[in-house]
Amino acid sequence: QKEVEQNSGPLSVPEGAIASLNCTYSDRVSQSFFWYRQYSGKSPELIMSIYSNGDKEDGRFTAQLNKASQYVSLLIRDSQPSDSATYLCAPLRGNSGYALNFGKGTSLLVTP
């Protein structure tokens, strides 16, 4: 079982729609969770962090966390073509607390 699983996509949504990105993780001790966006050839950019069960909203982004189900998701409302990128789910390792454990990412394509 992979430590962090994401659907590789591509996930294609029309402009203005809601994009839903999902992530499951195997480390039950993880307490902090992060979503990064990475454009092709660029570095990861932090867009959301969450460490309590429930929802956290920031602008067009909402992160959802369910530790019992070991599930994290990211919703992007009013998707724009500029949101087209790879989205990386990254739990902070539970046993060390130091390193991010990245999934391979979901490729999102927002079509005009």
Add this chain to the structure above:
Amino acid sequence: NAGVMQNPRHLVRRRGQEARLRCSPMKGHSHVYWYRQLPEEGLKFMVYLQKENIIDESGMPKERFSAEFPKEGPSILRIQQVVRGDSAAYFCASSHNGGRASLNEQFFGPGTRLTVL
């Protein structure tokens, strides 16, 4: 520019040469992390350092790779006797809080693309 800085942005080496990658953390950050992204692979943790200390090097290959973060100056990731399999993007990240802090937001630099011929 208050962001994480890395140089060089691109580095070409021949097999057997040494590669030195530099990282200056964001202002006010004293925790530095190195990650490697191989082609078609996810980002993998390599090493976590604070000033003058290696805290966690569990992701570093045992041979040829070393890292330091001296009291003065940038963090250095050093790869000796490079091989073609070392070709990858190497990213540095920094954070204000480190270790077991419940929230440890890591901000990434632009990366160094290493190509080994």
